[in-house]
Amino acid sequence: MSKNKRPVYLNLSEITLPYPALVSILHRVSGVALIFSFPFLLPILAHIKNGSFTRYMIFLDSLPGRIILWLILSGISYHIISGIRHLWSDFMAGESLHHARLTAKTTLLCALIASVFFFIHVVVL
Template identity: 35%
Template sequence: MSDAVREAGKQGRPQFRNIGITDITLKVRQPPAAVVSILHRISGAALFLMLPFLLYLLQESLLSETSYGHFAGMVDNAFVKLILLGLSWAYLHHFTAGVRHLVMDMHLGLDKGTSQKTAVWVFVVSLALTALVGLKLFGVF
């Protein structure tokens, strides 16, 4: 390559470098609607991947009274309760974000301000419902 071509490339051409996931997640502040959309996808994937396991547990618990008692005893473990709480959050967030998307499919709340407000409401409602499930799961009421 000639020196003239090499010099022209250095002056006017911007350089694009590879960026990592930490650059996207930690350095760029996403709006609430983007975070809700990302978490909607993550919660849907988590529910989809856990579905065979949950159906297996349901099938095994319905076989007899002793198998139901065995699985009821497993739920008393704190680690299992945390897993159930995570799955509850995934379901509740996916459900509330899905309702938000259905309302947006009816062409309601598509402007930027309303979209951000409904995204914040998805967080508030899903976290409040998850807190209620957690309180019930850990025996507060």
């Protein structure tokens, strides 16, 4: 019998994901997070027409409200940017490893820029 050379214990903190896998997993996580943010957004959108929107504006002017709004906007922007990357790579670009790494890094950079932009305009200002 030959010895099995597979690892017995995998330390998940030592395993590093490649950038394309990280972007794909974060795209799915951001989609699920956006679904869970609907209970926060739907009452706001429903009360815009009724005139009771001031109650929600008071909450959105507080620090927790601004942070929640920033997280939602960052999640939406990441999900859109990552979705564009996935569509572009599916329909127009090749499937080379270099291309996948380059677009994954570009996606993360664009999402970081969008998140910083929303942080400045929502939380700070």
